[in-house]
Amino acid sequence: MTQPWNAPFATEPVRATVAVPGSKSITNRALVLAALSERGGTLTGALRSRDSKLMIDALRALGVPVDEGDQVVVGPHQGLRGPSEVDCGLAGTVMRFVPPAAAIADGDVHFDGDPRARERPMSTVLDALRALGAAVDGDALPFTLHGKGALPGGTVTIDASASSQFVSGLLLAGARYDSGLTVHHDGKPVPSLPHIEMTVAMLRAAGVTVDDSAHNTWRVEPGPIESRDWVIEPDLSNATPFLAAAAVTGGSLTIPGWPEHTTQPGDVFREIAAGMGCTVQHDEHALTLTGPDELTGIDFDLHDVGELTPTVAALAVLANGPSVLRGIAHLRGHETDRLAALATEINKLGGDATETDDGLVIRPKPLGAGLWLAYEDHRMATAGAVIGLKVAGVRVDDIGTTSKTLPDFPAMWDRMLGAAG
Numbered sequence: 001m002t003q004p005w006n007a008p009f010a011t012e013p014v015r016a017t018v019a020v021p022g023s024k025s026i027t028n029r030a031l032v033l034a035a036l037s038e039r040g041g042t043l044t045g046a047l048r049s050r051d052s053k054l055m056i057d058a059l060r061a062l063g064v065p066v067d068e069g070d071q072v073v074v075g076p077h078q079g080l081r082g083p084s085e086v087d088c089g090l091a092g093t094v095m096r097f098v099p100p101a102a103a104i105a106d107g108d109v110h111f112d113g114d115p116r117a118r119e120r121p122m123s124t125v126l127d128a129l130r131a132l133g134a135a136v137d138g139d140a141l142p143f144t145l146h147g148k149g150a151l152p153g154g155t156v157t158i159d160a161s162a163s164s165q166f167v168s169g170l171l172l173a174g175a176r177y178d179s180g181l182t183v184h185h186d187g188k189p190v191p192s193l194p195h196i197e198m199t200v201a202m203l204r205a206a207g208v209t210v211d212d213s214a215h216n217t218w219r220v221e222p223g224p225i226e227s228r229d230w231v232i233e234p235d236l237s238n239a240t241p242f243l244a245a246a247a248v249t250g251g252s253l254t255i256p257g258w259p260e261h262t263t264q265p266g267d268v269f270r271e272i273a274a275g276m277g278c279t280v281q282h283d284e285h286a287l288t289l290t291g292p293d294e295l296t297g298i299d300f301d302l303h304d305v306g307e308l309t310p311t312v313a314a315l316a317v318l319a320n321g322p323s324v325l326r327g328i329a330h331l332r333g334h335e336t337d338r339l340a341a342l343a344t345e346i347n348k349l350g351g352d353a354t355e356t357d358d359g360l361v362i363r364p365k366p367l368g369a370g371l372w373l374a375y376e377d378h379r380m381a382t383a384g385a386v387i388g389l390k391v392a393g394v395r396v397d398d399i400g401t402t403s404k405t406l407p408d409f410p411a412m413w414d415r416m417l418g419a420a421g
């Protein structure tokens with residue numbers, strides 16, 4: 001058990017430029033697409049973190065050569081194969097993206113992951129694969145896919161209201177199914193739609209024909225996936241704790257390389273921060289956020305951008321008025337039940353947060369020192385760091401859990417604060 005991390009308290013406004021590593025979501029999609037293309041592919045600016053390492057190791061376990069140099073190079077291979085073991089860790093992208101790909105492997109593939117991963121929703125993907133012709137034992141991690149080297153594919157109806165990753169995972173592999181794939185969603189609205197747009201955009205960039213013109217229906221034509229050099233954008237969701245540092249201290253923070261156009265949901269943070277009183281400037285080179293004297297509360301539907309919730313909740317705790325965060329019931333199936341975790345930890349520090357059916361209500365109240373639990377959730381850990389900038393004596397029990405997507409977080413945070421002087 002590691003010692004709790006003393007969250008640095010900001011004695012002056014944060015003023016810094018912070019370069020964040022590559023996007024988790026784009027990196028892990030590019031890895032899957034490269035593995036499913038005949039000649040592999042390369043990734044420039046790939047994220048190197050627990051989640052991307054789990055994806056690389058999963059692909060290697062399926063017989064795909066992956067070289068991790070300056071670039072990540074996915075080599076050509078003779079087809080995915082078992083028998084093999086895949087460790088999903090706590091990575092939603094590994095547990096939801098790899099099984100649809102492994103469904104065309106030759107041989108058995110056994111999947112498992114962290115204890116919490118066994119509780120994350122999974123049966124939708126496995127039922128869909130069964131409906132498309134796969135043989136699968138199990139409804140959650142651990143489970144075994146009995147690959148036959150090909151999958152008929154066709155049309156499947158799923159309820160993807162618990163996670164957009166159910167749709168993305170199926171679409172990423174769908175072109176390699178004999179008849180391609182049509183996915184219909186039937187249920188409450190699918191969350192995180194920008195992440196599905198990211199999937200569709202990357203499939204098209206790899207030469208796959210995708211029809212997403214009908215609401216809640218996606219059609220992927222069968223055919224090859226082209227080999228490409230993927231240039232990975234900075235992870236905009238991982239940029240948000242750093243931007244939040246400027247927001248809560250009345251400072252100014254620049255993220256270089258913020259894309260002009262992107263499917264990353266982190267881009268919506270510009271609108272949220274502006275809605276809370278920040279000034280946000282964006283040009284073709286960078287994004288700069290300047291914090292106000294006092295943050296205002298916000299009423300925001302985060303359904304499309306749920307992964308921003310922990311950062312936004314941290315801002316809300318330090319705002320001068322109430323905030324309502326809506327549309328995020330599906331966060332109960334994330335790395336931890338994020339609604340329960342945020343409400344519990346905020347209230348433990350003396351704050352006022354209430355869980356609703358689909359979100360959180362956070363009211364201003366002075367906070368005090370205390371231990372902030374991360375629940376093995378990288379974004380809970382970074383939210384604790386943001387609050388600690390303004391509340392003296394906050395400790396985060398497991399800052400190391402940030403390695404899921406941002407292994408260098410504590411050093412980056414220190415460098416950011418050092419730059420403020």
Ligand SMILES: O=C(O)C1=C[C@@H](OP(=O)(O)O)[C@@H](O)[C@H](O)C1
Pocket residue numbers: 024025026092093162163164165168191192195306307330
């Ligand atoms: O496809 C992706 O890369 C992701 C989709 C989203 O999942 P949910 O739709 O389950 O929220 C997001 O929260 C997750 O961090 C990454």
Ligand SMILES: C=C(OP(=O)(O)O)C(=O)O
Pocket residue numbers: 090091092093307334335379
């Ligand atoms: C929900 C998240 O991760 P995962 O890809 O494991 O679902 C997240 O990073 O906020």
